[in-house]
Amino acid sequence: MTGPDSYTAWLGGRSDAQLVALLERRPDLAVPLPASMAVLATRAEQRASVLRAADDLDTAAFGIVEQLALHTSAGNEPPTRTELKRALRGRAKAATVDAAITELADRALIWFSGDRIRLIPATAEALPWPLGSGTDTDTPDEQHIAAALAGLPPAERALLDKLAETGPRGRTRDAAPDAPADRPVPQLLRRRLLRRIDDETVELPATVGQLLRGEPVTDPRRLTPPEPVATVHTVAEVDGVAAGEVGELLRHCAAIVEVLGQAPAPALRAGGLGVREIRRIARTAGIEESRAGLLVELLAAAKLIEKGFPDPPPEADADEFWGPTPAADSWLEAPPARRWAPLAHSWLELDRYPWMIGLRDATDKPLAALAHELRVPYAVRERRTVLGALAEQPPGTDLAPTDIARLLAWRAPRRRRLYRGQVVDNTLHEAAALGLVGRGALTSAGRALLTEPLPAAEAALEAALPDPVDHVLVQADLTVVAPGPLTAELQQRIALVADVESAGAATVYRLSEPSLRRALDAGLTAAEIHHLFERHSRTPVPQTLTYLIDDVARRHGRLRAGMAQSFVRSEDPALLAQVLASPVADTLALRGIAPTVAISQAPLGELFEELRSAGFAPAGEDSSGAIVDLRRRGARINVRPLARQPYRPAPPTAEQLDLLVTELRAGERAAGATSGTTVRSDGSRTSTAAALALLQLAARVHRQVHIGYVDAKGTAIQRVVEPVRVGNGQLEALDTVTGAVRQFTLHRISSVALLE
Known part of the structure; x- marks a missing residue:
C-alpha cells in the first residue's frame, strides 16, 4: 500500500481533529504558531519536544517504541502493524498494541508510510530503560x-x-572474561x-x-498494567473515620491560630519558620512537630496566616512575623464543613511538599516550614495523580501504597522517580490527615473535591460529619464530657468556662477556678453559669461544682480595674488598702485617690497581669461600671493584596486549538498558492505604492491575493485573503478559510501577489 513519503506529508494528511489532538498532547508545538506543516514537522522531531511528549507514555507504548527501535537498528524495513503484533505475542494483547500505536500516532511520535510504521528517531532516546531490556x-x-x-x-x-x-552504562577493563574474578565487576x-x-x-x-533508587519496580518485559490487591470497606466506615480526622484537624488548626495570635512567630531571614518556633507551636497546641509543620503550611496556603508585621506589635525583635490574618476570625466562627473546605482545596492545589519539612538540603541543613525550598513544580499534578488512582476504584476500595506506586510507575515510567514509596506514603498520610482518605480509601468528600466544585465537596463532608449534640455530661471530678461535636453556641460556652483536657470522638473538659474566672471576666454571671449546666447536662450537676462557681463568683469583681491610664477600685476599702500595701503597688506605681479608688500609669493589660500574679482577682469594667471582657485579643496580620501568586500556565482550550489549526491550514494554503502557476508573474510587490495599488485593485474587482505579513511579535505568516477596504494604514480583508474579516497593518505587509 502506498502512502506519504515523508513525515511532513503524513502530518499534512491528518484531519483537523487529529491535529487538534496532537496540539492538546504537545502544546509546545503551537508556540509560536507554525507557518506551515514543514515547520510543525521540524518542531515535532526535535529531541526536547519528543522527550516532553514521551513523559506521559505508559509501559505498553514504550514496549512498541523499543520493538520499533530494535527492528530499525537491525537494518530491517519498518514493520507493519501485523508484524509488530506477532513480535509482541505473549507480552501484550492485540488490543493493547492497537491502543499504544494510536497513542503514539496521536502524539506524532510515529508515522505511517502505507502500512509501514516508522519511528521518529528521537523517540528511542526517551526509553526509560536501556534498549533491549524488554527482550x-x-x-x-x-x-x-x-x-x-x-x-x-x-x-x-x-x-x-x-x-x-x-546512568546505567559504565566502562571498565574488568568487564573482559579474563578479568580477575575477585574484582567487584566480575x-x-x-x-x-x-x-x-x-x-x-x-x-x-x-x-x-x-x-x-527506591523506585516502584515494574518489569519492562510486562506490557500489561499491574493488578493491585484491593480491600473493600463500607462507604459509611470510610467517611466516618475521615470525619473524626476532620474534627481533629479543625481543632488543631484553631489551636495554632490561637498560639500565633497570642505570640506571632518571628520569620527566618529566608522567610520560613524556624525549628524552635515549630517546636513552640507544637508544644503549646499539644500536637506533634511534624503535624504542626503540615498545619502551618495549610493555614498559610488558605491565607489564614500570613507573613508581615502584626497589629498589635509583638514584643519580640524581628522584621517580619508569621501570624493570623483577619480572615481567621470569620473562619473560626464558620461551621465545620465550611472551615474544612478551604484547607482541603488549598492542600490539593499546593505546589509544595509539606512532608519535606525537616529533611536535609544539599548543604545538610534542615528544610524549614513555609520555606521556599519546599516548592516543587510538579507537586499538584502528582498529588492529583495519586488520589486519582484511588478515585478510579469503586467507593470504599483501599489500595496499598506500594500497589499505587507500581501502577503509576507502569503508567508513566519516565516519571517513576516521582512515585517513590516516600512520596506516595506521605501524600496518602497528608490526605488522611485532611479527611480525604479513610481506611486507605478515598472518601466521598475527597472524590467530590477531585471532580466537582468545592461546594459539592463541602456538602459531602457535612453529610459524613456526625450531627452536633446539645448536651454534656458533668462528672463529680469537675470534668465535662462532650459525647460528640457540640453545637456552635454550646461549644463556645463550654470552651469559655472549661479547658480541654483530652480531645477525640468524646472531648473531655476540665472545670477549674481559673477557667470559671475566665468566664466571669467575659461577662457571664454566676447565675448564667449555673443555668448553662442545669440546662445542658444530662447528669446531675455535682454539689462541688455549685460551690466552686459560687465561691469564685463571690470573690470575683470585688476589685475592679479601668482606664486612667488605668485605675483600680473596690467597694471594700480594706481590700484596696491591702493592694496598696503589697509590693505590686510599687511595681505598678499605684496611688490611692480615694478610700475605694487608686490609679496607675501602667497599661491596663499589664495592670491585670501584675495584680493576678500577686494573688488578686480583678475584673474589668466599662465606663458604666458593667463587667467587660478584657482578655487579650490575638494579633492579626493583613494579607498583602499584591503578593505574587505562583505562575501556572493555563492549557489552551479546544476552541483555541481549533483556531490554531485553521490558521495553520490557511498558511499552508497560502504557501501552496505562491508556489503554483495561479500567481501572475508580475504580481509580486515591487514597492509600497505598487503593493497599495494592487490591494486597491483587488478590493474593487473582488479578487483574492496572497500576502506575506509580519505580526507584532515578529512572526512571518502568509495568508490568502480577499481585500474589502484599504485606507487609514489598514487593510480589511476577508479570510477565505475562517470567513472572518481581519485587519492587517499596511506597513507590516511584506509581499503581495494577485491570484488568478
Missing part, C-alpha cells in the same frame, strides 16, 4: 535481586549506587546484577536500578 530474559526477578543486594560488600554496592544515579556479573555489553562496557539492568 532480555537473563535478568533475575525482584526477589532474587533484593536478596543479592542485601549481602553485597561495600565496594560492590557503591559501584551499583553510582551507576543507578549517573562478582556483580556473576550475580547477574550487571550485564556485560562488551569487554569494556557493563550495563545496570532496569530492575536493579529501580530497587537501588
Whole structure:
C-alpha cells in the first residue's frame, strides 16, 4: 500500500481533529504558531519536544517504541502493524498494541508510510530503560535481586549506587572474561546484577536500578498494567473515620491560630519558620512537630496566616512575623464543613511538599516550614495523580501504597522517580490527615473535591460529619464530657468556662477556678453559669461544682480595674488598702485617690497581669461600671493584596486549538498558492505604492491575493485573503478559510501577489 513519503506529508494528511489532538498532547508545538506543516514537522522531531511528549507514555507504548527501535537498528524495513503484533505475542494483547500505536500516532511520535510504521528517531532516546531490556530474559526477578543486594560488600554496592544515579552504562577493563574474578565487576556479573555489553562496557539492568533508587519496580518485559490487591470497606466506615480526622484537624488548626495570635512567630531571614518556633507551636497546641509543620503550611496556603508585621506589635525583635490574618476570625466562627473546605482545596492545589519539612538540603541543613525550598513544580499534578488512582476504584476500595506506586510507575515510567514509596506514603498520610482518605480509601468528600466544585465537596463532608449534640455530661471530678461535636453556641460556652483536657470522638473538659474566672471576666454571671449546666447536662450537676462557681463568683469583681491610664477600685476599702500595701503597688506605681479608688500609669493589660500574679482577682469594667471582657485579643496580620501568586500556565482550550489549526491550514494554503502557476508573474510587490495599488485593485474587482505579513511579535505568516477596504494604514480583508474579516497593518505587509 502506498502512502506519504515523508513525515511532513503524513502530518499534512491528518484531519483537523487529529491535529487538534496532537496540539492538546504537545502544546509546545503551537508556540509560536507554525507557518506551515514543514515547520510543525521540524518542531515535532526535535529531541526536547519528543522527550516532553514521551513523559506521559505508559509501559505498553514504550514496549512498541523499543520493538520499533530494535527492528530499525537491525537494518530491517519498518514493520507493519501485523508484524509488530506477532513480535509482541505473549507480552501484550492485540488490543493493547492497537491502543499504544494510536497513542503514539496521536502524539506524532510515529508515522505511517502505507502500512509501514516508522519511528521518529528521537523517540528511542526517551526509553526509560536501556534498549533491549524488554527482550532480555537473563535478568533475575525482584526477589532474587533484593536478596543479592542485601549481602553485597561495600565496594560492590557503591559501584551499583553510582551507576543507578549517573546512568546505567559504565566502562571498565574488568568487564573482559579474563578479568580477575575477585574484582567487584566480575562478582556483580556473576550475580547477574550487571550485564556485560562488551569487554569494556557493563550495563545496570532496569530492575536493579529501580530497587537501588527506591523506585516502584515494574518489569519492562510486562506490557500489561499491574493488578493491585484491593480491600473493600463500607462507604459509611470510610467517611466516618475521615470525619473524626476532620474534627481533629479543625481543632488543631484553631489551636495554632490561637498560639500565633497570642505570640506571632518571628520569620527566618529566608522567610520560613524556624525549628524552635515549630517546636513552640507544637508544644503549646499539644500536637506533634511534624503535624504542626503540615498545619502551618495549610493555614498559610488558605491565607489564614500570613507573613508581615502584626497589629498589635509583638514584643519580640524581628522584621517580619508569621501570624493570623483577619480572615481567621470569620473562619473560626464558620461551621465545620465550611472551615474544612478551604484547607482541603488549598492542600490539593499546593505546589509544595509539606512532608519535606525537616529533611536535609544539599548543604545538610534542615528544610524549614513555609520555606521556599519546599516548592516543587510538579507537586499538584502528582498529588492529583495519586488520589486519582484511588478515585478510579469503586467507593470504599483501599489500595496499598506500594500497589499505587507500581501502577503509576507502569503508567508513566519516565516519571517513576516521582512515585517513590516516600512520596506516595506521605501524600496518602497528608490526605488522611485532611479527611480525604479513610481506611486507605478515598472518601466521598475527597472524590467530590477531585471532580466537582468545592461546594459539592463541602456538602459531602457535612453529610459524613456526625450531627452536633446539645448536651454534656458533668462528672463529680469537675470534668465535662462532650459525647460528640457540640453545637456552635454550646461549644463556645463550654470552651469559655472549661479547658480541654483530652480531645477525640468524646472531648473531655476540665472545670477549674481559673477557667470559671475566665468566664466571669467575659461577662457571664454566676447565675448564667449555673443555668448553662442545669440546662445542658444530662447528669446531675455535682454539689462541688455549685460551690466552686459560687465561691469564685463571690470573690470575683470585688476589685475592679479601668482606664486612667488605668485605675483600680473596690467597694471594700480594706481590700484596696491591702493592694496598696503589697509590693505590686510599687511595681505598678499605684496611688490611692480615694478610700475605694487608686490609679496607675501602667497599661491596663499589664495592670491585670501584675495584680493576678500577686494573688488578686480583678475584673474589668466599662465606663458604666458593667463587667467587660478584657482578655487579650490575638494579633492579626493583613494579607498583602499584591503578593505574587505562583505562575501556572493555563492549557489552551479546544476552541483555541481549533483556531490554531485553521490558521495553520490557511498558511499552508497560502504557501501552496505562491508556489503554483495561479500567481501572475508580475504580481509580486515591487514597492509600497505598487503593493497599495494592487490591494486597491483587488478590493474593487473582488479578487483574492496572497500576502506575506509580519505580526507584532515578529512572526512571518502568509495568508490568502480577499481585500474589502484599504485606507487609514489598514487593510480589511476577508479570510477565505475562517470567513472572518481581519485587519492587517499596511506597513507590516511584506509581499503581495494577485491570484488568478
